[in-house]
Amino acid sequence: MPAPYYVSPEQIMQEKEDFARKGIEKAKEVIVLEYRDGILMVAENPLATVFKISEIYDRIALAATGLYPDYEALRYAGIQGAEIKGFTFNREDVTARWLANQYSQQIGAIYRQPDVKPLEVELLLCEIREDSSSKNRIYHLSFDGTFWEDNEYTVIGGRAEEIAGILENEYSASxxxxxAVKLAARTFAAVETEVDEADRYQVTAETIEAAVLDETRNRRKFRRLLPDELSEMLSA
Amino acid sequence: MVFSRSDHRTSDFLELLQRERPELLSRFGTGAGGTTSLPDSSPANWKGQHLPTSSVMDLYDNLLEGTTILAAVYNEGVIVAGDRQATAGFQVGERRIRKVYEVDTYSAIAIAGVAGPAMEMAKLFQVQVEFYEKIEGSPLSLEGKANSLSNMVKSNLPMAMQGLVVVPIFAGYDLKRKQGKIFKYDAIGGQYEESEYYATGSGGKDAQATLKKLYSADMPRDSALKLVAEALWDAADEDVATGGPDFIREIFPTIKIIDSTGISDIPDSEVKALYTELLDRLRS
Structure with a gap:
């Protein structure tokens, strides 16, 4: 019987990390911005069938990028966990901090499991503030389960650093x-100018997906911006 | 899948709870073959010799009962309303209870019968509808929501057999057919669509009589609101369990209105004005 090859733990983890990073490098980006009345999420997404941005709970939304089946499973799990928790206790007991921890545990567990493909995902879990005494929360989750908090603006996906670099100069509060929609569209268009003309992504109201967590709404703060609304904003 | 005990994926919240947290569904969703927490006290098992003891009867007398609820279609949508009283035996159990709940942007549920399970059913139904919408990315059809409520009433059958009846009214705006619709239910989950108006609960018959006399198809919003207020007034006037407008405590019936722009509450000030006008008319 041949002896199994010895592979050091460092090498296993390194390979997993390389694998996940490679997947995310190919992924289209999502920009999340805090604006005057809440949080805006904008993604390059030419498909009207598959969403990168979704409602999770009353004040919580998920923006995701990477491999669709992976983040779709996480989206489903998030809604399921949140609804069961809210039904068992109270709706206000469901918080993004709790959910970010759940996600972190799950993503981390999959990442550490031997012989299991790591999740090729990068997530932004957004929660709009309850009232003026609290603040918006944006939790940034990585493929290995680590997470941290971002504020004002943040980006996930392949060219995230480049886009964040542009936003650093252009973003202003309130x-x-x-x-805010125009800023996001302009930023996407700016990074596209570096792509070959043949492969360039046309940023229009039909090819971006946008949604908000809007403080002025009733219980459910999440709302998708419809193509008509977007084109009006972009042309104004 | 992540967070859950199995890999099965569903957009049905009731099914999800049955699988993940059955202990939360002691009353609902146990299904036809399910168990109930009071297995031997159903009337079918009484047969003369097993009549409930007096302490069980006392328990029944002390349960809160929701009284009158109604819905009426008008020319741009539908109105759902209910009084604010819950009755325990011959006592006023609660003066400010709410029996009409928003389900989503285009529909509402009103509940009559034993208040505890009824409110629980309304809450569960609201989550059921919202869960589907979020998972699937598009809302259930109005009829789909109505059918799902029917299943919930059906799963309450073991409780209904013990006299713990819950009867909801479901009403909403059908975006496809561009009209308001009403669905009524019987105690065992039978579902029937009403095209004009419907009232149920202890004062339901009285409210229904008023609606029958004064209702006309294609009523505009304002006259429909007046009619709804008057029907609830008559229910409170004839039925001892139903609460009328309470000008001393400033408690007024709940009225919600649903049209193509969505659901909205008629504010207390407007309901108060409706009753002030009605009382002036009745005095003269």
Whole structure:
């Protein structure tokens, strides 16, 4: 019987990390911005069938990028966990901090399991503030289960650093909604100019997906921005 | 899958709870073959010799009962309303209870019968509808929501057999057919669509009589609101369990209205004005 090859734990983890990073490098980006009345999420997404941004709970939304089946499973699990918790206790007991920890545990557990493909995902779990005395929360989750908090603006996906670099100069606090949408679209268009003309992504109201967590709404703060609304904002 | 005990994926919250947290569903969702926490006290098992003891009867007398609820279609949508009283035996159990709940942007549920399980059913139904919408990315059809409520009433059958009846009214705006719709249920989950108006609960018959006399198809919003207020007034006038408008404590019936723009509450000030006008008319 041949002896099994010895592979050091460092090498196993390194290979997993390389694998996950490679997957995410190919992924389209999602920009999340805090604006005057809440949190805006914008993704490059030419498909009207598959969403990168979704409602999780009353004040919580998930923006995801990477491999669709992977983040879709996490989205489902998030809604399921949140609804069961809210039904068991109270709706206000469901918080993004709790959910970010759940996600972290699950993603981390899969990452550490031997012979299991790590999840090729990068997530932003957004929670709008309850009232003016609290603040918005944006939890940034990585493929290995680690997470940290971002604020003002943040980006996930392949060219995240480049896009964040642009936003660093352009972003200002208390933008109104249409200015925030324009800023996101402009930023996407700016990184696209570096792509070969043939492969360039056309940023229009039909090819971006956008949603908000809007403080002025009733219990359910999440709302998708419809293509008509987006084109009006972009052309204004 | 992550967070859950199995890999099965569903957009049905009731099914999810049955699988993940059956202990939360002591009353609902146990299904036809399910168990109930009071197995031997159903009337079918009484047969003369096993009549409930007096302490069980006392328990029944002390349960809160929701009284009158109604719904009426008008030319742009549908109105759902209910009084604010719950009755325990011959006592006023609760003066400010709410029996009409928003389900989603285009529908509402009103509940009559034993208040505890009824409110629980309304809460569960609201989560059921919202869960589907979030998982699937598009809402259930109005009829789909109505059918799902029917299943919930059906699963309450063992409780209904013991006299713990829950009867909801479900109403909403059908975006496809561009009209308001009403669905009524019987105690065992039978579901029937009403095209004009419906009232149920202890004062349901009285409210229904008023609606029958004064209702006309294609009523505009304002006259429909007046009619609904008057029907609830008559229910409170004839039925001892139903609460009327309470000008001393400033408690007024709940009225919600649903049209193509979504659901909204008629504010207390407007309901108060409706009753002030009605009382002036009745005095003159």
């Amino acid at each position: 933008l109104d909604l249409s200015d």
